[in-house]
Amino acid sequence: MPFVSIRITREGVTAEQKAQVIREVTETLERVLNKPPAWTHIVIEEVDTDNWGFGGHTIAAIREGKAPLPGA
Amino acid sequence: MPFVSIRITREGVTAEQKAQVIREVTETLERVLNKPPAWTHIVIEEVDTDNWGFGGHTIAAIREGKAPLPGA
Amino acid sequence: MPFVSIRITREGVTAEQKAQVIREVTETLERVLNKPPAWTHIVIEEVDTDNWGFGGHTIAAIREGKAPLPGA
Amino acid sequence: MPFVSIRITREGVTAEQKAQVIREVTETLERVLNKPPAWTHIVIEEVDTDNWGFGGHTIAAIREGKAPLPGA
Amino acid sequence: MPFVSIRITREGVTAEQKAQVIREVTETLERVLNKPPAWTHIVIEEVDTDNWGFGGHTIAAIREGKAPLPGA
Amino acid sequence: MPFVSIRITREGVTAEQKAQVIREVTETLERVLNKPPAWTHIVIEEVDTDNWGFGGHTIAAIREGKAPLPGA
Numbered sequence: 001m002p003f004v005s006i007r008i009t010r011e012g013v014t015a016e017q018k019a020q021v022i023r024e025v026t027e028t029l030e031r032v033l034n035k036p037p038a039w040t041h042i043v044i045e046e047v048d049t050d051n052w053g054f055g056g057h058t059i060a061a062i063r064e065g066k067a068p069l070p071g072a
Numbered sequence: 073m074p075f076v077s078i079r080i081t082r083e084g085v086t087a088e089q090k091a092q093v094i095r096e097v098t099e100t101l102e103r104v105l106n107k108p109p110a111w112t113h114i115v116i117e118e119v120d121t122d123n124w125g126f127g128g129h130t131i132a133a134i135r136e137g138k139a140p141l142p143g144a
Numbered sequence: 145m146p147f148v149s150i151r152i153t154r155e156g157v158t159a160e161q162k163a164q165v166i167r168e169v170t171e172t173l174e175r176v177l178n179k180p181p182a183w184t185h186i187v188i189e190e191v192d193t194d195n196w197g198f199g200g201h202t203i204a205a206i207r208e209g210k211a212p213l214p215g216a
Numbered sequence: 217m218p219f220v221s222i223r224i225t226r227e228g229v230t231a232e233q234k235a236q237v238i239r240e241v242t243e244t245l246e247r248v249l250n251k252p253p254a255w256t257h258i259v260i261e262e263v264d265t266d267n268w269g270f271g272g273h274t275i276a277a278i279r280e281g282k283a284p285l286p287g288a
Numbered sequence: 289m290p291f292v293s294i295r296i297t298r299e300g301v302t303a304e305q306k307a308q309v310i311r312e313v314t315e316t317l318e319r320v321l322n323k324p325p326a327w328t329h330i331v332i333e334e335v336d337t338d339n340w341g342f343g344g345h346t347i348a349a350i351r352e353g354k355a356p357l358p359g360a
Numbered sequence: 361m362p363f364v365s366i367r368i369t370r371e372g373v374t375a376e377q378k379a380q381v382i383r384e385v386t387e388t389l390e391r392v393l394n395k396p397p398a399w400t401h402i403v404i405e406e407v408d409t410d411n412w413g414f415g416g417h418t419i420a421a422i423r424e425g426k427a428p429l430p431g432a
Contacts, residue, residue: 001412001419003219003257007115008393015338017392019349024343024388029366032380033373038431039414040359041219042341043258043295045333050087051092052361053114054399059361060382061091070110071215071398073196073203075363078173079147079331085177092176101170104161105152110215111198113363113401117333122303124145124394125310125330126183131145133307142326143182143287147291147329151403159266163277166269182286185291186269186328187223194375196404197364197382205379214398217340217347219295224321231410233320235421238413240316245294248308249301252360254351254430258413259367268289270327275289287326359431 002029003041009059010046018044075113081131082118090116116124146173147185153203154190162188218245219257225275226262236259290317291329298334299346305334362389363401369419370406379399 004025022042029035050060055070062069076097094114103105122132127142134141148169158199166186194204199214206213220241238258245251266276271286278285292313310330317323338348343358351358364385382402389395410420415430422429 001257001405001414002365003259003371005365006389007363008395009361013393015346015348018338019341019346021388022346023344024392025385026341026344027365028384028388030382032377034317035368035370036422037343039342040341041217043219043335044339045335046339046362047115047117050090051116051118053091053098053112053116054361055109055112056095056098058087058091058094060087061367073151073153073401075151075403077149078177079145080177081145089176093172094198096172096176097169100165100172101150104164104168105157109153113361115363119145119331119333122306123332123334125307125314125332126145127325127327127328128311128314130303130307130310131159132303147331159274159276162266163274164271166274167272170269170272172235181271184260184269185289187291187379188267188269189263190267191403191405194378195404195406197386197400197404199397199400200386201380202375202379204375205380214358217295217297217335217342222317223289223291224323225289229321233419234410235418236320237316238418240320241313242413242416244309244312244316248305248312249296251296253415256413256415259407260411260413261407262411263289270289273429275357279372279403 001039002033002035003043004029005043005045007045007047008054009049011043011049013046073111074105074107075115076101077115077117079117079119079123081121083121085116085118145183146177147180148168148173149187151189151191153193153196155193157188157190217255218249218251220245221259221261223261223263225265226270227265229260259277289327290321291331292317293331293333295333295335297299297337297340299337301334302330362393362395364389365403365405367405367407369409369412371409373404373406374418
């Protein structure tokens with residue numbers, strides 16, 4: 001442990017960005033919670049935009065301007 | 073919050089059906105639990121039928137008649 | 145299947161409210177996606193307010209007015 | 217990796233039973249998928265019976281005979 | 289219930305291996321925890337190797353020898 | 361989105377440490393992936409040490425010296 005799941009929409013995040021997030025979150029957990037990196041697993045789970053609902057609408061619809069952006 | 077994960081088998085659910093589920097579950101959480109839609113995130117996570125086990129068999133095998141449907 | 149996880153903050157949701165959410169979400173999945181209730185499992189996972197981060201702050205801090213409510 | 221989450225209702229599972237499940241699932245993943253135990257994390261997540269819905273009712277209601285057991 | 293999520297890297301696990309894992313884990317939960325197979329759902333969730341971080345690096349980088357294997 | 365789940369063992373992590381982890385992970389996701397904090401939800405899910413298996417043993421047994429620490 002720890003085990004971290006990071007769910008984001010599938011919208012072109014690069015391998016380099018994923019590696020950066022993994023590096024930084026592992027470092028945070030080591031420094032703040034004293035968790036050894038060798039025990040730390042992090043998965044980035046990408047979800048299609050018509051599978052992610054926000055404010056009652058899909059992100060796909062929000063991106064296409066067919067639904068309001070919550071809080072906008 | 074809330075954050076809702078809905079896992080289903082990947083068996084042809086349409087974008088319209090996903091949008092309907094997202095709309096209705098968001099509305100339920102707002103009416104019953106007073107959770108603002110602008111804070112409500114819902115993800116629909118589709119799983120291949122040979123990755124989903126039910127009653128000790130994969131859904132793929134059950135669909136192909138190679139394994140019994142539990143409770144049938 | 146389906147399996148639904150609903151994460152909310154632990155802030156006094158009653159057993160009746162939980163039962164209502166379970167009833168409605170099961171009904172939505174049956175009507176919209178044709179998923180049999182006898183295969184539908186829903187868990188409501190309550191998270192303490194200092195374990196839930198929103199906008200970079202804990203919900204506990206936001207509730208106590210020590211941190212801004214995102215989008216307010 | 218692997219990371220395994222086992223959700224069950226909170227109904228008196230003992231520490232010995234949990235240790236047995238952890239031992240067996242780790243052994244299965246090593247033998248069948250060649251996953252090293254030193255990389256295998258398993259969490260058993262216990263959910264209160266009025267937080268678990270099955271067939272549109274809570275397990276609490278089913279256990280108390282106030283709701284039908286799906287498929288019975 | 290139970291509901292089991294098994295996250296592994298997407299590295300060529302076969303349909304037969306998945307079926308075997310599903311069979312064995314269902315059997316373990318029935319024998320050790322007395323959970324009926326007809327209520328037991330297991331999903332195997334495969335994650336791309338550049339989406340899985342271990343020891344601060346992606347499994348993709350580790351497999352390519354660009355990053356150290358934790359504990360090696 | 362994003363939605364982040366951080367599972368750790370329940371071993372005395374303080375409210376300040378949790379707030380720090382939430383602050384840092386939110387900042388990483390904003391800087392590296394351009395995700396607005398107002399859309400970012402992070403939950404820290406604490407698991408009892410006899411509910412967490414590592415290397416085929418519970419963390420409770422490992423802490424008590426009754427089982428080996430994987431990789432030690």
